[in-house]
Amino acid sequence: MGAEDSGPVLKRTRVRDYLRNLVESQAAGDPIPSERALCEQLGVSRPTLRAAVDELVTTGLIVREHGRGMFVAPAKITQELAMAGEDSAFVLPRAAGSWASRVLEFSVIQAGARVGRKLHISPAAEIVYIARLRLVDGEPMAIEHLHVPAALVPGLTPADMESGDFYELLRDQHGIQVHQAVQSIEPTVTSEREARLLSVPVLSPALLFERLTTDGAGRPVEYVHSLYRGDRYRIVSRISLADPGHPAPATDQDASRHHPGIPPGDLTSGAGGRTVTVGDVQPTP
Amino acid sequence: MGAEDSGPVLKRTRVRDYLRNLVESQAAGDPIPSERALCEQLGVSRPTLRAAVDELVTTGLIVREHGRGMFVAPAKITQELAMAGEDSAFVLPRAAGSWASRVLEFSVIQAGARVGRKLHISPAAEIVYIARLRLVDGEPMAIEHLHVPAALVPGLTPADMESGDFYELLRDQHGIQVHQAVQSIEPTVTSEREARLLSVPVLSPALLFERLTTDGAGRPVEYVHSLYRGDRYRIVSRISLADPGHPAPATDQDASRHHPGIPPGDLTSGAGGRTVTVGDVQPTP
DNA sequence: TAGTGGTCTAGACCACACC
DNA sequence: GTGTGGTCTAGACCACTAT
Numbered sequence: 170m171g172a173e174d175s176g177p178v179l180k181r182t183r184v185r186d187y188l189r190n191l192v193e194s195q196a197a198g199d200p201i202p203s204e205r206a207l208c209e210q211l212g213v214s215r216p217t218l219r220a221a222v223d224e225l226v227t228t229g230l231i232v233r234e235h236g237r238g239m240f241v242a243p244a245k246i247t248q249e250l251a252m253a254g255e256d257s258a259f260v261l262p263r264a265a266g267s268w269a270s271r272v273l274e275f276s277v278i279q280a281g282a283r284v285g286r287k288l289h290i291s292p293a294a295e296i297v298y299i300a301r302l303r304l305v306d307g308e309p310m311a312i313e314h315l316h317v318p319a320a321l322v323p324g325l326t327p328a329d330m331e332s333g334d335f336y337e338l339l340r341d342q343h344g345i346q347v348h349q350a351v352q353s354i355e356p357t358v359t360s361e362r363e364a365r366l367l368s369v370p371v372l373s374p375a376l377l378f379e380r381l382t383t384d385g386a387g388r389p390v391e392y393v394h395s396l397y398r399g400d401r402y403r404i405v406s407r408i409s410l411a412d413p414g415h416p417a418p419a420t421d422q423d424a425s426r427h428h429p430g431i432p433p434g435d436l437t438s439g440a441g442g443r444t445v446t447v448g449d450v451q452p453t454p
Numbered sequence: 455m456g457a458e459d460s461g462p463v464l465k466r467t468r469v470r471d472y473l474r475n476l477v478e479s480q481a482a483g484d485p486i487p488s489e490r491a492l493c494e495q496l497g498v499s500r501p502t503l504r505a506a507v508d509e510l511v512t513t514g515l516i517v518r519e520h521g522r523g524m525f526v527a528p529a530k531i532t533q534e535l536a537m538a539g540e541d542s543a544f545v546l547p548r549a550a551g552s553w554a555s556r557v558l559e560f561s562v563i564q565a566g567a568r569v570g571r572k573l574h575i576s577p578a579a580e581i582v583y584i585a586r587l588r589l590v591d592g593e594p595m596a597i598e599h600l601h602v603p604a605a606l607v608p609g610l611t612p613a614d615m616e617s618g619d620f621y622e623l624l625r626d627q628h629g630i631q632v633h634q635a636v637q638s639i640e641p642t643v644t645s646e647r648e649a650r651l652l653s654v655p656v657l658s659p660a661l662l663f664e665r666l667t668t669d670g671a672g673r674p675v676e677y678v679h680s681l682y683r684g685d686r687y688r689i690v691s692r693i694s695l696a697d698p699g700h701p702a703p704a705t706d707q708d709a710s711r712h713h714p715g716i717p718p719g720d721l722t723s724g725a726g727g728r729t730v731t732v733g734d735v736q737p738t739p
Numbered sequence: 740t741a742g743t744g745g746t747c748t749a750g751a752c753c754a755c756a757c758c
Numbered sequence: 759g760t761g762t763g764g765t766c767t768a769g770a771c772c773a774c775t776a777t
Contacts, residue, residue, distance in 0.1 A: 180747070182646065203762065214748045216501065219764085227643055227657055236756035236762050350693045356641035356659040356684035358512055361467065372512055374641040374659065399641035408635045465766075488743065499767045504745085521743050521774035 180213050184221035187211060192230055192241050201231065201239040226370060229400055267306060273366075274300040275327040277319050284316050287381055288389040295319040299330050302366055309367045310402065313395040321345060321390065345384055347391075352380040354404070359396070367398050374399030465498050469506035472496060477515055477526050486516065486524040511655055514685055552591060558651075559585040560612040562604055569601050572666055573674040580604040584615050587651055594652045595687065598680040606630060606675065630669055632676075637665040639689070644681070652683050659684030 184207075191201065202210070208218045222239065225231040232242050276298050285292035299315040317325075322343055329338055339345040357377045364371040380393040469492075476486065487495070493503045507524065510516045517527050563583050570577035584600040602610075607628055614623055624630040642662045649656040665678040 179745095205762085215750090216766095217747060220746090224657065228645070233763065234756085235754075235764075238756095238762060348694075351690065352693060353688050353690045354639075355688040356661045358643070358657075358659050360513070372509065372643075372657070374643050376641045402640070404639040406637050406639075408637060464764095490743085500769090501747095502766060505765095518744065519775090520745075521776075523743060523775095 180217050181221045181224075184211055184213055184218055185224055188221060188225055189230065192225070195241050197241050197243045199241045201241065203238060227372060227374075268310075269304045269307070270331045271302045271304065272299060272327045272330050273302055273312075274298065275330070280316070280318075284392060287392045288316065288318055290318055290389075297322055297325055299327075301330055305401075308401070309398070311395050311397040312363060312366055313393060316392045317390065339390065345390060347382050348385045348387075350380050350382040352378060354378055356399070357396070363396055367396075369398060369400065376402060376404075465502050466506045466509075469496055469498055469503055470509055473506060473510055474515065477510070480526050482526050482528045484526045486526065488523060512657060512659075553595075554589045554592070555616045556587045556589065557584060557612045557615050558587055558597075559583065560615070565601070565603075569677060572677045573601065573603055575603055575674075582607060582610055584612075586615055590686075593686075594683070596680050596682040597648060597651055598678060601677045602675065624675065630675060632667050633670045633672075635665050635667040637663060639663055641684070642681070648681055652681075654683060654685065661687060661689075 188201075188207075195201075201207075204215055204218055204222070208215050211218065222231060222233070226233060230242055231239055233239050277295050278298050280288060280290055280292050280294050280296045282292050284296065285294060288296070290296075295318075297315075297317045297319050299313075299317075301313050301315075302309055303311040303313060315330075322339070324342075329335075336347050339347060355377050357375050358372045359367060359369055359375050361371050363375070364373060367373075367375075376397040376399060378393065378395045378397065380391075380395075381389060382391045382393070384390050473486075473492075480486075486492075489500055489503055489507070493500050496503065507516060507518070511518060515527055516524055518524050561583050562580050565573060565575055565577050565579050565581045567577050569581065570579060573581070575581075580603075582600075582602045582604050584598075584602075586598050586600070587594055588596040588598060600615075607624070609627075614620075621632050624632060640662050642660050643657045644652060644654055644660050646656050648660070649658060652658075652660075654660075661682040661684060663678065663680045663682065665676075665680075666674060667676045667678070669675050
């Protein structure tokens with residue numbers, strides 16, 4: 170029995186807050202007392218202590234090392250902001266380093282229902298399925314799953330997917346000119362297998378990209394599903410908000426000038442125009 | 455003692471896989487056996503069973519309802535793809551519904567070190583800090599934290615932040631014309647407080663937006679930090695990949711034509727140009 | 740009242756790192 | 759060896775929902 174109960178406050182919460190303070194007062198890489206020591210010190214059981222630590226690990230404040238101990242996470246794990254280009258509406262951090270790819274799987278299979286639908290081919294049609302790990306400076310950065318209609322890329326080899334630019338290969342070797350892509354981005358968490366491949370804890374934050382690319386004729390060329398590490402990848406964009414000379418066509422409601430992640434309409438009823446809001450950082454240091 | 459040990463396989467993993475199969479064979483909203491029943495059925499303790507379920511809840515496959523039971527999650531919680539606009543490089547799902555805002559906090563405080571630096575003002579300078587909850591059809595969608603130099607918006611009231619377009623207000627009431635913004639997006643997970651406000655479980659996937667907006671003179675106007683629910687928000691973009699008439703200036707290395715989330719260079723050495731890769735969906739149904 | 744999920748405990752065994 | 763994190767158990771009490 171835990172003797173006194175501190176009321177409706179979760180012990181886990183109390184422990185977590187205690188650890189947050191402790192971490193703040195230390196430098197990156199500093200060791201944290203052992204789990205058992207903390208248990209005794211805080212008067213909680215080890216599973217409870219671990220539950221609290223789990224949250225801080227997922228949040229990226231603490232790192233655990235099996236057999237060694239727990240440590241304050243190395244500074245901000247997330248990469249510094251960086252900008253490139255000027256015109257593009259969206260750029261991404263240079264992620265300084267050299268990119269490499271390692272093919273995990275390369276096989277010809279049937280498209281199946283969903284992929285067939287996406288690629289506008291029969292579910293029985295063959296596709297080349299490629300899974301590859303993308304690395305930056307040797308560190309895992311993302312997992313990519315590619316589906317390409319097999320008929321489009323005869324003779325494609327795994328080596329092709331580790332060396333060059335796939336779009337150039339499509340153009341030079343197969344006479345396919347990619348034209349446009351529709352891509353969606355959403356946040357998710359890593360599964361067990363994904364975590365292992367990316368060298369991050371299970372349930373770590375990650376970005377899920379899904380992309381369908383088409384050629385000039387609107388014919389689907391490829392369907393991509395990729396997962397990027399949340400602690401090392403970040404999307405940065407420069408947005409032009411006002412063009413005091415281009416009063417924006419203002420089509421109708423709000424479909425006119427949207428910007429990434431800027432919600433449409435700030436009113437209770439969905440009014441139009443560009444609507445951006447301002448805010449600030451959270452109490453996190 | 456657990457009697458026989460099924461080898462190096464985590465019990466949690468076995469339970470999780472069992473539940474995944476069970477969920478797949480059922481329809482959305484169907485009830486799942488109680489925790490205690492599953493424990494007996496699978497021969498594991500309740501904490502172990504719960505650890506497995508936790509992952510599926512975080513992943514969005516299962517929903518728990520206190521005092522009622524566990525159920526198969528309602529279809530895909532994530533919103534369907536949607537597109538609007540045509541020219542903008544980035545659009546977002548219409549998220550059909552009406553947006554509303556509820557001010558959680560409105561106060562005038564000192565900027566502090568980090569915010570002062572971002573806004574290019576003294577750390578001792580006063581700013582208006584506003585936290586607000588953004589709702590779609592009455593359902594929480596995001597939490598926004600805004601920091602605006604107080605000198606720029608004399609007489610600003612909380613009501614101003616619940617009704618109209620903030621940028622229009624800046625222009626009409628304070629003579630400030632926003633010009634551009636630099637915004638970053640990264641995945642994260644919800645904290646305890648955030649989860650409560652957004653009505654999602656703790657450690658749910660979410661998108662973290664950070665934005666610094668400036669006026670025509672490059673003077674910082676606002677600094678935003680907002681958190682969007684990962685299960686209801688998704689960014690969609692249409693990307694033009696090839697302009698067979700615009701061979702792209704090709705500035706130098708790779709800074710020329712990047713697109714959202716498309717990693718630069720596919721080679722081991724960071725080569726330039728547009729580099730897009732293809733992939734496919736994961737085994738998840 | 741009875742059943743559900745939510746939390747917590749005390750102790751155990753294992754795998755790994757360091758001495 | 760000792761100490762660390764990683765996993766698991768059996769049982770307890772609570773809060774909530776239904777009947």
